[in-house]
Amino acid sequence: MNADLKQLQQKLNVTFRNRQLLKQAFTHASYVNEHRFGHHQDNERLEFLGDAVLELTVSEFLFEQCPNRPEGELTKLRASIVCEPSLVNFANRLHFGQYVLLGKGEELTGGRTRPALLADVFESFVGALYLDQGLEPVREFLRRFIFPLISLDGKLQTNDYKTQLQELTQQYSLGSLEYRIVEERGPAHEREFVSEVYMGDECLGRGLGRSKKEAEQHAAAQALEHVVIPKS
Template structure:
């Protein structure tokens, strides 16, 4: 075992190690090499304060995790949105792997509670700093990839990220109407029609209900803060219906 690993272990106390054990238990992921897990949560300020080699912080793992995350998200989008154009796939992937999204993922997993920080960084609120949390999430992905491989990363994302994509968390960049139109045109089934069937709520908090029809048959219903959002959600429901009935988008 190399000197940097031994020194890093020495500077991680029993209490910190127990916290990392709790994290692994909570995630249902147990690292073969726990040192790489520690490194994923080690900020440069901690390394500097404890005079550990700079290569022992999480920046290299962040670099790797960024690439792994982009690959795995790209693969998921490619398989699950076959009607989506290259440009729309790129926009959707960018929304999923951007800093605000990664921060949300890190928050949901309470990753900030486990970051190893120097005292100065701790006192200035580093534990909740968005850029730091986004970096930690990417570093964790990199560490998981090195320790257990790509399939385990995908298993992790199937719990943390993929369901949010499926649920429409990134619908603001997804053009479900175009996808639905493409499917209908390709199959020659007829023409689509969107109807706003209800408007409710006060003027400052309006909600719209939209239905999408194919040859007078209702395919989907959506509710949104704008007519456009309601129509997009109606189109998504229609796509989900088509997928469940035919086993394909």
């Protein structure tokens, strides 16, 4: 068992009975392709299962917490939780990216911070936990780490990309961030702003929005796709 995955279990207060399932949850297909004789399995099947388990457990949570909301609103709210941006946020908060086994090419191209990869890893972990221990431990995991991110009025608190980017850069001591409004477009009543986020002289992301804050959020969201976490 990878020492890092032991550390992750301690942090999450979860102990896998089948540790191979946990390892599989964090094994990307690129790693398997480069280690064909190692009998490794990638996480794609676990991702498929985890997606279904999340749909069920999030549906249960919303059904219990929002007794007066109609079916249509619950469906939209669930979709806003079980979607790539939210799953990426969850994975980043738990620092899942640092535990993924990647192929060398994927590593060099920034795969460890790629949104689709992080969303898949989060779903894979949920799928692995379900297979290993059943639904209740999954519910407990979500109650501790995910459901508190949803306020009582049902609005998600997961779209603050500036905070995510700040936390990531602070965690790995990457440097300070600076947001610059580099362009303003359109008439006063239909103003659009273009923001860029810099780390030193490097532009990490660029975003367009109806307000300066919105443009900065979009710039931070793009930066999250490109920022490279140093190898440990």
